[in-house]
Amino acid sequence: MASISLKNVAVNFPIYGAGAASLKKTLAASVTGGRFGKETGVTVVQALSDINLELRSGDRLGLIGHNGAGKSTLLRTLAGVYEPSAGEFRREGSVSSLIDPSLGIEMDATGVENIMLRGLVMGMSKKEIDQRTPEICEFSGLGQYVDMPVRTYSTGMMMRLAFSISTSVEADILLMDEWLSVGDAEFTEKAEQRMRDVVSKSGILVLASHSPDLIAKECNKVVKLSHGRLEAVDMEAFMAERARLAA
Amino acid sequence: MTQEIHSNLHRSALSDWWEGTRRTDIWWTLAWFDIVLRYRRSMLGPLWLTLSMGAMIGGMGPLYSSLFGTELSKFFPHLALGIIFWGFFSSVVSEACNAFVGSSNYLKQGYFPISLFVWRSIARNLIQFAHQIILYVPVALWAGISLSWSALLILPAMAIAVINAHAIGVLLGLICTRFRDVTQIVNSVMQMLMFLTPVFWLPESLPQRAQYVLWNPFAQMLDLLRTPLMGGVAEMHSWLGILAWTVVSVVGSTLLFIKYRRRVVYWL
Numbered sequence: 001m002a003s004i005s006l007k008n009v010a011v012n013f014p015i016y017g018a019g020a021a022s023l024k025k026t027l028a029a030s031v032t033g034g035r036f037g038k039e040t041g042v043t044v045v046q047a048l049s050d051i052n053l054e055l056r057s058g059d060r061l062g063l064i065g066h067n068g069a070g071k072s073t074l075l076r077t078l079a080g081v082y083e084p085s086a087g088e089f090r091r092e093g094s095v096s097s098l099i100d101p102s103l104g105i106e107m108d109a110t111g112v113e114n115i116m117l118r119g120l121v122m123g124m125s126k127k128e129i130d131q132r133t134p135e136i137c138e139f140s141g142l143g144q145y146v147d148m149p150v151r152t153y154s155t156g157m158m159m160r161l162a163f164s165i166s167t168s169v170e171a172d173i174l175l176m177d178e179w180l181s182v183g184d185a186e187f188t189e190k191a192e193q194r195m196r197d198v199v200s201k202s203g204i205l206v207l208a209s210h211s212p213d214l215i216a217k218e219c220n221k222v223v224k225l226s227h228g229r230l231e232a233v234d235m236e237a238f239m240a241e242r243a244r245l246a247a
Numbered sequence: 248m249t250q251e252i253h254s255n256l257h258r259s260a261l262s263d264w265w266e267g268t269r270r271t272d273i274w275w276t277l278a279w280f281d282i283v284l285r286y287r288r289s290m291l292g293p294l295w296l297t298l299s300m301g302a303m304i305g306g307m308g309p310l311y312s313s314l315f316g317t318e319l320s321k322f323f324p325h326l327a328l329g330i331i332f333w334g335f336f337s338s339v340v341s342e343a344c345n346a347f348v349g350s351s352n353y354l355k356q357g358y359f360p361i362s363l364f365v366w367r368s369i370a371r372n373l374i375q376f377a378h379q380i381i382l383y384v385p386v387a388l389w390a391g392i393s394l395s396w397s398a399l400l401i402l403p404a405m406a407i408a409v410i411n412a413h414a415i416g417v418l419l420g421l422i423c424t425r426f427r428d429v430t431q432i433v434n435s436v437m438q439m440l441m442f443l444t445p446v447f448w449l450p451e452s453l454p455q456r457a458q459y460v461l462w463n464p465f466a467q468m469l470d471l472l473r474t475p476l477m478g479g480v481a482e483m484h485s486w487l488g489i490l491a492w493t494v495v496s497v498v499g500s501t502l503l504f505i506k507y508r509r510r511v512v513y514w515l
Contacts (some may be wrong), residue, residue, distance in 0.1 A: 013513060014428070014513065014514075016425075016514065040484065041348070064490070076355065078258045078358055079357050080358030081354070081355055081357060081358065081512055082512060082513065083254060083256075083257070083509040083510075084254060087253075088253040089253065089254040089255070089258060090253075090254070090255045091255060092255075094360070095357065097357055099356065099358060100355075100356075103352045103353075103355055103356050104352050104353055104356050106280065106284060108284045108287055109280060109284055113280065115282060117277065118300075119274065120272060120273045120276055120277075121273060121277075121353055121359075122357075122358075125272065126272060126276075190263075240492065
């Protein structure tokens with residue numbers, strides 16, 4: 001049984017590169033009596049604040065919001081990458097995350113080798129991976145290319161490979177950032193079908209997207225992120241708005 | 248806003264460390280691919296490093312033995328093992344700095360125990376080392392080294408080396424991810440330590456008042472690893488010193504691990 005529960009969750013990022021990461025400055029500041037502020041005062045970005053979210057089996061959540069609103073950060077938090085800075089986070093069920101297709105792909109390795117690497121990292125055993133490799137190759141539709149280094153792939157092909165691997169594992173929760181659109185029509189349809197299969201096995205889907213059409217088609221709930229805060233969006237109002245825009 | 252954090256993904260430090268350690272298939276494969284991919288388009292692959300190291304040993308051996316006025320058959324094995332082990336030490340330490348930054352593509356993808364990536368870096372260096380220790384075989388045969396049962400002390404010495412490599416990996420990995428300049432500092436310190444460690448020179452030629460140089464942990468570790476392979480027995484102070492050092496590095500890295508193991512992704 002899959003479920004996700006967030007209560008008052010916040011994620012704060014200290015931003016170092018912006019003039020503060022160097023040891024010299026930190027040391028200098030501590031020696032000179034800790035002059036905070038411009039020199040070492042670490043800029044903290046509140047990427048998410050006061051997030052409350054309850055999801056259970058069968059929920060397909062669409063995540064909307066403008067660039068930088070915190071969609072990917074929220075997905076990463078759900079994936080367990082970032083431990084929340086505050087609040088309560090509960091997650092039941094295994095997760096498959098497709099946040100950035102190129103992350104975790106070794107460019108110089110072939111498609112098949114990447115299946116092995118990513119499969120292992122996702123927790124499969126070598127034997128399981130060997131068993132599933134033909135099926136993954138088949139689904140990706142890459143043909144002979146699976147034995148070529150990934151650096152020879154186009155973005156769309158890379159996405160096909162990453163999607164095929166990530167969804168080959170039985171997971172209860174599927175986290176996706178919008179990149180389904182990179183594929184061509186034929187693959188997009190196949191991918192959407194698989195996404196539905198995963199979710200229909202009593203799973204949860206969280207899909208961040210800028211496309212109202214995709215969200216209307218795949219999701220039964222919508223929330224909007226703006227400036228790191230969640231705003232509930234009524235699904236019916238969302239659909240009505242979309243219909244109005246389409247008209 | 249409450250600052251209390253509850254997450255059911257949260258694992259205790261010990262089980263977090265163990266999760267990363269027990270998945271040997273993951274980190275060995277990652278390390279293996281690191282090596283394979285690094286050299287995919289070269290014919291000799293990792294043996295290139297072996298070749299260049301061999302050239303260095305072959306070139307320096309005769310020269311330095313006449314400079315120091317020592318017999319070549321005694322000096323050559325000393326120098327060969329010195330260079331081979333130092334190469335291992337320095338790449339373990341400098342790659343430790345990069346353990347997490349170099350694995351950010353995985354760390355940003357999901358919940359991973361960070362010890363996994365420290366083991367990956369160590370395994371990669373062990374594979375590289377296995378290619379280089381071959382060089383010692385012809386040297387030992389040529390010099391007529393005879394090994395006794397005490398050569399088996401290399402096994403506990405290697406185990407201690409790996410424990411320290413792991414501790415330093417966690418320690419430097421965390422520090423270098425947070426403070427990016429530390430990587431440069433570490434590299435220059437390692438370069439300096441190479442000269443303070445009897446890699447090239449013989450410890451016997453050190454005057455009495457400078458004996459304290461042999462107390463640096465790298466000199467002691469080198470003694471523990473090198474001497475048994477040359478048919479001798481390592482100094483007692485090397486064992487004691489390294490054991491003390493191991494306690495320090497393990498305690499230090501444990502403290503940092505407990506505190507920052509889930510924080511490190513924020514620094515990437």
